[in-house]
Amino acid sequence: MTFRNMLTAGLMAALGLAATGCTTTGVPQNEVEARWNGQQAGAFFARFGPPVTDAVAGNSTLYTWRGGNKTRVIPATYEDLGNGKKGKLLTQARTQYMRCEVQLTVSSDYVIRSIRTVVDRPGINGGKSYCAEFLAAD
Numbered sequence: 001m002t003f004r005n006m007l008t009a010g011l012m013a014a015l016g017l018a019a020t021g022c023t024t025t026g027v028p029q030n031e032v033e034a035r036w037n038g039q040q041a042g043a044f045f046a047r048f049g050p051p052v053t054d055a056v057a058g059n060s061t062l063y064t065w066r067g068g069n070k071t072r073v074i075p076a077t078y079e080d081l082g083n084g085k086k087g088k089l090l091t092q093a094r095t096q097y098m099r100c101e102v103q104l105t106v107s108s109d110y111v112i113r114s115i116r117t118v119v120d121r122p123g124i125n126g127g128k129s130y131c132a133e134f135l136a137a138d
Helices: 003-020 031-036 041-048 130-135
Strands: 053-057 060-074 077-082 085-091 094-106 112-119
Touching (some): 031 112, 031 130, 041 094, 094 130
Antiparallel strands (some): 060 094
């Protein structure tokens, strides 16, 4: 085993020991946490598909899930001249490629103890982020 692998394994074990001594308390940080913390991991994976990776960390397992691939077209915006007339171009039309990636810490009884968003897109005009729209919807 190389030094890097030994170091990674040691860090994962240390994180697992630290995580097993903690319980999730307080207010969830976002809508995804509010929806999934304390729920069965099987329900999450049945709804959204299997994880891409997993790593044992003490009494917990850290799963990485990716999905929700979608293309969103954002139309161009123009200056409003009134009476339905458009003025000069303010922003060009563009295409956004969307996906969501989260890391779930799951206890030995297969309950989600924490869920952390890794890859996300902000919402349009201050709306919900893409992961919040995709994963927190009932």
